[in-house]
Amino acid sequence: xxxxxxxxxxxxxxxxxxxxxxxxxxxxxxxxxxxxxxxxxxxxxxxxxxxxxxxxxxxxxxxxxxxxxxxxxxxxxxxxxxxxxxxxxxxxxxxxxxxxxxxxxxxxxxxxxxxxxxxxxxxxxxxxxxxxxxxxxxxxxxxxxxxxxxxxxxxxxxxxxxxxxxxxxxxxxxxxxxxxxxxxxxxxxxxxxxxxxxxxxxxxxxxxxxxxxxxxxxxxxxxxxxxxxxxxxxxxxxxxxxxxxxxxxxxxxxxxxxxxxxxxxxxxxxxxxxxxxxxxxxxxxxxxxxxxxxxxxxxxxxxxxxxxxxxxxxxxxxxxxxxxxxxxxxxxxxxxxxxxxxxxxxxxxxxxxxxxxxxxxxxxxxxxxxxxxxxxxxxxxxxxxxxxxxxxxxxxxxxxxxxxxxxxxxxxxxxxxxxxxxxxxxxxxxxxxxxxxxxxxxxxxxxxxxxxxxxxxxxxxxxxxxxxxxxxxxxxxxxxxxxxxxxxxxxxxxxxxxxxxxxxxxxxxxxxxxxxxxxxxxxxxxxxxxxxxxxxxxxxxxxxxxxxxxxxxxxxxxxxxxxxxxxxxxxxxxxxxxxxxxxxxxxxxxxxxxxxxxxxxxxxxxxxxxxxxxxxxxxxxxxxxxxxxxxxxxxxxxxxxxxxxxxxxxxxxxxxxxxxxxxxxxxxxxxxxxxxxxxxxxxxxxxxxxxxxxxxxxx
Numbered sequence: 001x002x003x004x005x006x007x008x009x010x011x012x013x014x015x016x017x018x019x020x021x022x023x024x025x026x027x028x029x030x031x032x033x034x035x036x037x038x039x040x041x042x043x044x045x046x047x048x049x050x051x052x053x054x055x056x057x058x059x060x061x062x063x064x065x066x067x068x069x070x071x072x073x074x075x076x077x078x079x080x081x082x083x084x085x086x087x088x089x090x091x092x093x094x095x096x097x098x099x100x101x102x103x104x105x106x107x108x109x110x111x112x113x114x115x116x117x118x119x120x121x122x123x124x125x126x127x128x129x130x131x132x133x134x135x136x137x138x139x140x141x142x143x144x145x146x147x148x149x150x151x152x153x154x155x156x157x158x159x160x161x162x163x164x165x166x167x168x169x170x171x172x173x174x175x176x177x178x179x180x181x182x183x184x185x186x187x188x189x190x191x192x193x194x195x196x197x198x199x200x201x202x203x204x205x206x207x208x209x210x211x212x213x214x215x216x217x218x219x220x221x222x223x224x225x226x227x228x229x230x231x232x233x234x235x236x237x238x239x240x241x242x243x244x245x246x247x248x249x250x251x252x253x254x255x256x257x258x259x260x261x262x263x264x265x266x267x268x269x270x271x272x273x274x275x276x277x278x279x280x281x282x283x284x285x286x287x288x289x290x291x292x293x294x295x296x297x298x299x300x301x302x303x304x305x306x307x308x309x310x311x312x313x314x315x316x317x318x319x320x321x322x323x324x325x326x327x328x329x330x331x332x333x334x335x336x337x338x339x340x341x342x343x344x345x346x347x348x349x350x351x352x353x354x355x356x357x358x359x360x361x362x363x364x365x366x367x368x369x370x371x372x373x374x375x376x377x378x379x380x381x382x383x384x385x386x387x388x389x390x391x392x393x394x395x396x397x398x399x400x401x402x403x404x405x406x407x408x409x410x411x412x413x414x415x416x417x418x419x420x421x422x423x424x425x426x427x428x429x430x431x432x433x434x435x436x437x438x439x440x441x442x443x444x445x446x447x448x449x450x451x452x453x454x455x456x457x458x459x460x461x462x463x464x465x466x467x468x469x470x471x472x473x474x475x476x477x478x479x480x481x482x483x484x485x486x487x488x489x490x491x492x493x494x495x496x497x498x499x500x501x502x503x504x505x506x507x508x509x510x511x512x513x514x515x516x517x518x519x520x521x522x523x524x525x526x527x528x529x530x531x532x533x534x535x536x537x538x539x540x541x542x543x544x545x546x547x548x549x550x551x552x553x554x555x556x557x558x559x560x561x562x563x564x565x566x567x568x569x570x571x572x573x574x575x576x577x578x579x580x581x582x583x584x585x586x587x588x589x590x591x592x593x594x595x596x597x598x599x600x601x602x603x604x605x606x607x608x609x610x611x612x613x614x615x616x617x618x619x620x621x622x623x624x625x626x627x628x629x630x631x632x633x634x635x636x637x638x639x640x641x642x643x644x645x646x647x648x649x650x651x652x653x654x655x656x657x658x659x660x661x662x663x664x665x666x667x668x669x670x671x672x673x674x675x676x677x678x679x680x681x682x683x684x685x686x687x688x689x690x691x692x693x694x695x696x697x698x699x
Contacts, residue, residue: 028235029398030223032165032203033059033133037068039573040220040404042533043163044072050079050127050160052151055089056135056167056239065133065165070105078127080109083134083147085242112147124158132164135241136202137251138171140181140194141259141354144241145205149191152206152215161216166203166225166393168234170251173199173227173394177322178255179377180384181356185348190356195377195384196322197255200392201225207391207407219405224398230316246270253311255321256296256328262341262351265332268303274328275301275308278336285309287331291370295319323374326360330370340365395691397617400574403511403535403687486654486683487695488512488674489623490667491541491580491630493660494524494531500668501660502530508675511535513688514660515580515621518543518564525571532572537687539578539621540565550582551590553598554608558616577690578619585610585620619690623657624698627670633663637670644674648681655688655698 036043037059049069051057057065069077080087080102087109098111110123124130132151134144148164155162178196186192192209200208203219210217231238231248240246245254253271260267265276275284281300288298288309295318298309309328313319332338340361341349352358363373393405490501493514505512514531516538521528532538542550542557543564550557561579569575583589585606594605613620625647627640640658648654656674658667678685688695 028233029060029168029225029229031060031167031236032220032222033057033065033068035223035401036163036165036220037072039401040533041074043218043220043404044069044129044131045074047128048076048078048126050081050124050130051077052081052130052132052147053134054082054085054087056241057133057165058239060236062237065131066105069131077105077107079107079123080105081123081130081151082109082111083144084111086111089240089242112150121158124154124160127160130155130160130162132162132202132206133167134202135167135239136169136205137241137245137254138169138175138197138199139255140178140196140198140356141189143188145202146188146191148202148206149209149213152209152213152217155217156213156215161218162206164203164206164217164219166201166219166222168222168225168229168231168236169199169201170231170248171197171199171255171321172230172317173201173392175199175320175322176381176385176388177320178326178381179355179357179360180380185353185356185358187348187353189353193384194356195381196259196325196356198388199227200388201394203405204388204391204393207393207405208388210407211391217407219393219407221393221399221401221405223401225394226396226398227392227394228396232316244270248316249313252313252316252319252321256311256324259325259354260329260332260351261354262349263329264336264338265329266306268308269310272311273301273303273308274311274332275303275306276332276336276338277306278338279307279332280335281307281309283335284332287334288327291327291331293320293324293327296324326373327370329360329364330368330373333364333367337367400577402537402574402577402689403532406535484650484652484681484683486656486678486685487688488656488658488685489515489580489621489688490658490660491515492517492520492545492664494520494527495660495662495664497660497662497664497668498524498527498531500665501671502527502534502536504668504671504675505536506534508672510675510685511537511687512685513537513539513578513621515539515541516564516568516576517541517545518567519545520661521564521567521571528568528571532574535687537578537689538568538572538574538576539580539688540568540576541580542582543567545582547582547589548593551593551605553595553605554612557605557609558612561618577617578621578688579613580621581609585622619693619696621655621688621696622698623655624651625654626657627667627674629659629664629667630657635666637666637673640666640670641673641677645677648678650681653694653698654683655695 030038051065051069053065059065059068066077066080069075100109101107102109130151132148134148136142136144152162175197176195176199180195181190181193183193198205203221206217206219225234238248245251247270249272250270257267257271257274260274265274267274275281281302284307285298285300295313295315297312297314299312301308301310311324341351342361343349343352343358351361355361359376360373363376393399488510490512493516514536516528528538540561541564542560544550544560550560565576581587590606591604599605599608625644628643629635629640644656660667
């Protein structure tokens with residue numbers, strides 16, 4: 001019997017684990033993996049999943065996504081894909097690519113690196129979807145974002161959907177700095193036209209990459225994250241992302257010292273020291289400190305015969321590692337005019353690859369001041385900031401994920417390299433990896449902290465002309481198939497009619513927005529969960545929808561609204577940000593019920609409510625088209641459709657008011673023809689999001 005006790009305890013533990021394996025979150029934010037299992041589990045329910053991950057793929061409680069999937073009785077984990085450092089992040093970067101069967105999990109593990117970036121189709125034959133959970137460093141040259149982009153390309157080629165679980169950018173979302181990569185310098189350490197620090201999360205990067213890929217992409221966003229957050233602000237535990245980036249200090253230091261690769265300068269102590277032969281440590285420290293760079297001081301430190309400085313970050317929120325790196329290079333060359341690596345017709349130097357251009361090297365060679373080097377790429381940065389805007393998820397307010405973010409741009413063909421100006425020499429393609437040598441190992445492009453990062457890269461098989469020096473033209477975000485948008489909205493549910501509405505929306509592949517009356521939530525929680533899981537948006541519509549209660553006073557309105565929103569949050573785990581006023585924001589019925597002791601015609605209750613709504617960051621939504629089902633319960637599907645046809649002319653943006661209470665079955669019956677009619681008029685369908693204020697004022 002005693003021998004059986006451990007097995008009984010194990011069985012008991014397994015029996016209380018939820019299907020998703022999620023656990024309580026004590027961090028300031030929820031990661032994409034937390035949100036997936038807590039909120040959007042239907043995305044993976046019943047699927048055979050291939051997972052791209054390594055030791056950084058853990059949730060906010062430190063449980064690996066591998067284990068979460070293996071515990072999940074509704075999901076089959078059929079393959080693992082990992083980065084050059086292996087699943088545990090401890091492999092040396094020059095280790096050759098491996099494919100093996102995991103000794104514990106019994107599933108294939110495929111290792112991707114610079115020389116193994118084109119996966120074979122048979123890797124994907126037995127999976128339904130690809131899932132990505134990797135922690136990025138925030139640097140363009142970090143190979144994990146290349147792995148992300150390669151995964152998206154593979155998913156597109158194999159016709160598989162790809163799901164990216166979002167994670168913080170350790171450097172925050174507001175640090176956007178450094179020269180932009182030019183297409184001629186693309187490699188495994190620079191895969192798109194990004195600046196040195198891109199200021200995007202891995203989910204936002206996925207959306208940015210997808211403008212040229214067109215994969216069936218879904219991003220599961222974080223909850224509570226803001227653009228200004230550094231990793232230190234998230235409450236999460238840092239996991240070393242590679243042998244040479246073990247700490248947050250090393251991640252911040254990487255962009256300050258690591259981009260000297262290819263020059264006689266070198267870095268040490270996990271990117272917290274930079275220096276070189278022929279440099280005076282004290283003079284170098286004096287020059288760097290005299291630059292008055294924010295959030296950092298420099299201490300002289302000699303290593304052997306090399307003089308250098310120790311980079312002491314005093315305020316990570318003020319520290320700009322990219323700016324610091326430019327000053328470190330320019331000031332070091334002022335003390336010791338070292339030769340700057342040059343790209344040739346047959347070889348692109350590692351330094352130019354790290355910089356993404358040869359312009360920085362040319363300016364250093366001309367002994368330009370760091371301020372002049374900074375100024376040289378400011379115009380490109382301004383263009384990039386505009387280009388990335390459509391792909392950003394987070395703002396200054398803590399993000400509340402209402403739905404997964406699906407992105408499937410219409411791409412006529414895979415993006416091609418930019419065509420050169422006929423008057424200039426064509427730019428060379430990035431050198432292709434060489435084939436394995438006699439020892440079976442394949443040389444690879446160095447990654448952050450790789451051994452031998454000061455060595456030149458492998459020469460391309462064929463000679464290539466000198467890279468073009470003109471700045472790249474920013475690739476504009478693809479325009480939607482139509483600029484006419486219809487927002488279908490349904491008030492007063494959930495009810496029995498909601499199920500019929502959801503069935504029709506699913507059949508036609510259309511998303512809608514539901515404004516929920518709180519008193520209708522008890523008993524209909526499953527409908528709300530289905531609504532959210534199928535990609536629709538949910539907003540509040542007060543608890544009682546009783547004009548006599550909600551419009552008595554500002555305090556009464558928000559007490560009622562918050563009561564309803566709390567029931568919604570209890571059901572789906574999300575508190576609504578958008579809401580709809582009973583009767584609309586310009587209703588006159590509120591005058592009838594407002595407390596005359598508090599309000600009058602010159603100071604109506606609606607003015608007080610709207611002012612308070614702004615303070616509480618609530619977004620109200622009106623409408624400019626209605627099917628007329630609010631006027632009476634005695635209407636037909638034909639009359640509902642006719643009302644919409646009469647009001648829809650050629651507006652660019654329409655918000656259609658409909659209802660899904662138990663007496664509104666004709667609305668559900670008319671919905672297929674409503675959708676067909678709007679499509680014939682050239683409308684696309686979207687859900688309402690809090691960051692689109694024009695929707696709230698269409699009325």
